[in-house]
Amino acid sequence: MGASSSRPIRVLLVDDSLVARTVLARLLDGHSEFEIAGASPTADHAIEFLGGQDIDIVVLDVEMPGKDGLTALPEILAASDGARVLIVSSAAEAGASATIRALTLGAADTLLKPTAGNFAGEFAQKFVDALTRIGHAAARPGRGEGRVRENAHRPATPAPIVPLRQVRTGHVSCLAIGASTGGLHALSAFLRGLAPDFRAPILVTQHLPPPFMPYFAAQLRDIAGRPTSVAAEGAPLVPGEILVAPGEGHIRLARKASRIVVHIDTAPAPSRCMPSVDPMFEAVAQMFGDDGVGVVLTGMGRDGTIGAEAIVRAGGEILAQDSGSSVVWGMPGSVAQAGLASLVLPPEDLARHVCAREAGAAWK
Known part of the structure; x- marks a missing residue:
């Protein structure tokens, strides 16, 4: 998987707000390097959607009914087989616990979601810039390097056979x-x-x-x-x-x-x-x-x-x-x-x- 010069970077929007999904999609109008591949109102819907799609970037909200974005993040990474995740959430302030947890769980970046009516201007530029940066990283050789966890819709990849050294015993200092x-x-x-x-x-x-x-x-x-x-x-x-x-x-x-x-x-x-x-x-x-x-x-x-x-x-x-x-x-x-x-x-x-x-x- 991965974006290439032959096709746009495919983006999945995951947010329980129809308004947010619509506005985020519109922010990419006129940016031919991106394609909105889908929009999901829940994390579970997104995980199911990812099972049969080739997605490069998942834009994920945190606070959603049912399974929240951070709980779903590891499953989304596994189901997407290497897609990058951009968290866009009102909970994603710099230094916030949700931001730290998102980054350490595997999100590529976070962006603070503005209040309604403030999606244009500075936020719009930050959103496009973040997707561009993440998209370029997704397009590099080695994206998803070493991934072997597959979702239920794909055949499992056998665990690689690796040489092992002798197991040590004794104290640890x-x-x-x-x-x-x-x-x-x-x-x-x-x-x-x-x-x-x-x-x-x-x-x-x-x-x-x-x-x-x-x-x-x-x-x-x-x-x-x-x-x-x-x-x-x-x-x-x-x-x-x-x-x-x-x-x-x-x-x-x-x-x-x-x-x-x-x-x-x-x-x-x-x-x-x-x-x-x-x-x-x-x-x-x-x-x-x-x-x-x-x-x-x-x-x-x-x-x-x-x-x-x-x-x-x-x-x-x-x-x-x-x-x-x-x-x-x-x-x-x-x-x-x-x-x-x-x-x-x-x-x-x-x-x-x-x-x-x-x-x-x-x-x-």
Whole structure:
């Protein structure tokens, strides 16, 4: 799937308001690069519609009767087999919890829906600009890369066979987790799968812009039931606590006297992601060696593969989310196909393995 030069970018509008659907469609009048492929009044209708259509962008409202947009987002991504989702909602203010959740569940972008009568002018331009940017990304080679979850109307794709390394046993002194598209759902499943007495410090790199990181950290704190904060320069690693990479830098580590502390690195990473999983994994390899564990969850691209190689060379262990539970099997698929992962499983099963390694007993 994907838009190409031979046809317009196909857009599905999902909003319970007939007025909103009509106005959004009219905003694209005169823009020949787009085609309104359909309009759905409910999320369930959209999911059913996507089963037999080739759609590039889904414009999705959040607050709808029945199944709301955020609840339906993972199903829409799966049913569309790789379409990008633009959230257009009155709940999508910058920093709002709905915005953070949408981005971490896999939305490509969000846009605040104006009040009735204010769709023209500035909003109209922002809407077209967002669709253009997302549409160009959808047209690039690799769109839907690694996707294997299929909807009920299509034959299932067999899970790829990947080489696995020997499963590690023993203590865990540091746990580092990388995620991107669909990360919040996967992180939720993983963190809830950790035993309450898991005591190793936890580092998280999630691809999100800087303004959203404090809200994202707050969500992880509520989900995991652990102290969680955005990592800052010099912050110590504390057993059982979570540090989230800031949006403007990568997590690296340094030794200060008897403590291991965070160093924020703002240099460009090979993956071009900011923040990037690779520097975090490299730091864990350097500081913790065979007691370090890296987990790669759902996400587009290959961020994390370089760092995963460093962890494996140091004797540590890499775990990857399986294709069936991933929104996009790009990042975990890359480390799995490279033969760097010892387990490729759903997040909750990976968490159980980490706990089984008597986590935290060898904290240095």
